[in-house]
Amino acid sequence: MxxxxxxxxxxxxxxxxxxxxxxxxxxxxxxxxxxxxxxxxxxxxxxxxxxxxxxxxxxxxxxxxxxxxxxxxxxxxxxxxxxxxxxxxxxxxxxxxxxxxxxxxxxxxxxxxxxxxxxxxxxxxxxxxxxxxxxxxxxxxxxxxxxxxxxxxxxxxxxxSGQGLHAKLSQNMILGNLLQAFNESIVLSTKAGVPPELMLEIIENSAAKSGLVSLKAPLVFKRDFDPRFSVKWLEKDMQLMLDSAADLNVPVPLTALSRQMYRAAIAKGFGEEDICGSIRLLEDLAGCEVTTNQ
Incomplete structure (x- = not known):
């Protein structure tokens, strides 16, 4: 003990x-x-x-x-x-x-x-x-x-000291940018008329397969945005990535844009909810809801 x-x-x-x-x-x-x-x-x-x-x-x-x-x-x-x-x-x-x-x-x-x-x-x-x-x-x-x-x-x-944090932020950089890419893709395909569950099956059987998407997409479909990892904390982490990138003189343009999208989601009132709830920002802009209605 x-x-x-x-x-x-x-x-x-x-x-x-x-x-x-x-x-x-x-x-x-x-x-x-x-x-x-x-x-x-x-x-x-x-x-x-x-x-x-x-x-x-x-x-x-x-x-x-x-x-x-x-x-x-x-x-x-x-x-x-x-x-x-x-x-x-x-x-x-x-x-x-x-x-x-x-x-x-x-x-x-x-x-x-x-x-x-x-x-x-x-x-x-x-x-x-x-x-x-x-x-x-x-x-x-x-x-x-x-x-x-x-x-x-x-x-x-x-x-x-600090290297554990650099590793964590680098991992979260992929997560944050990947989630933004999924949000854009699934809103686009849904508005075009492709059923979300079919689109997920296609993704799962392609080179675009992702553990993050496999985990978060079903929650989006069910409109389950209870926090496991909140939008506000991902946005905070992405700012830390930008700060570290500036210190090390590494350009990270995609991360800068993704961070602004999460900040916009927070401004819309989604900051306390799970990161998959950030999709509602794009849904509102596109006039389309990603759901299987189940």
Missing amino acids: AKLGFLGLGIMGGPMAKRLVAAKHEVALWSHSKGKAEALGGNACATPRAVAEASDCVFLCVGDTAMSREVIFGKDGLLAGAKKGLVIVDCSTISPKESRQMAEELSTSGIEFLDAPCTGSKGGAEAGTLTFMVGGNREVFDRVKPWFEPMGKQFYYCGA
């Missing part, structure tokens, strides 16, 4: 923390939202500082870079309660540049820091089948890897 902590108990963080509790670890929990920590059965803490005081390793999964910095360095943050040698594992998708800076700042206090963003959405978090991309000290990762294992099945060590 390990003394672990977990901060951020949302769509992803909640099921991840639950997996650690179910693995019989002693888990200190904290969330901005009252009642979430108590519901998971671990040790509910009033502050991130209290989580650090009770833990040898703390995982966090929060929404953006500012939130990550606040729960680590803010008043009553992790650093305020950290013992020398504490390992902080940030599973959030945040700025690689800022993550590297946080690692440097923490190292001056004897705190180890790993960036370990994950992919697999809500279903993977619930099933414990997430894929983690890890940056930071390899020896530290090897030491704490057993504590990752209740939450995931694939673990990729990507290199120095």
Whole structure:
């Protein structure tokens, strides 16, 4: 049994923390939202500082870079309660540049820091089948890897601090652009009169086959936009991609356009819903709804 902590108990963080509790670890929990920590059965803490005081390793999964910095360095943050040698594992998708800076700042206090963003959405978090991309000290990762294992099945060590985040953003870049391509294609074919379920079958039996499309298309057809990965978070990730591309002088014109389409979907009120719900922006523009009416 390990003394672990977990901060951020949302769509992803909640099921991840639950997996650690179910693995019989002693888990200190904290969330901005009252009642979430108590519901998971671990040790509910009033502050991130209290989580650090009770833990040898703390995982966090929060929404953006500012939130990550606040729960680590803010008043009553992790650093305020950290013992020398504490390992902080940030599973959030945040700025690689800022993550590297946080690692440097923490190292001056004897705190180890790993960036370990994950992919697999809500279903993977619930099933414990997430894929983690890890940056930071390899020896530290090897030491704490057993504590990752209740939450995931694939673990990729990507290199120095920030490299896990670069890998995650590159993967999400494909996801975001691919989803936009699917949205355009299926709206076009549906308005032209091709039944959506037939179009999906054609895609599934062609070089355009995609795991993302296989997963999301049936949800679009059923008009099921309950959040597994929200539009607002994909748009945030795509901005991080653009920032990193600018830092590295890499042109990413397709990503820039896709990001604007997701921002437009947010402006239409779809930001809190699943990324597949972004199709409604194009449906509204085209005057066509993609549904099987089942």
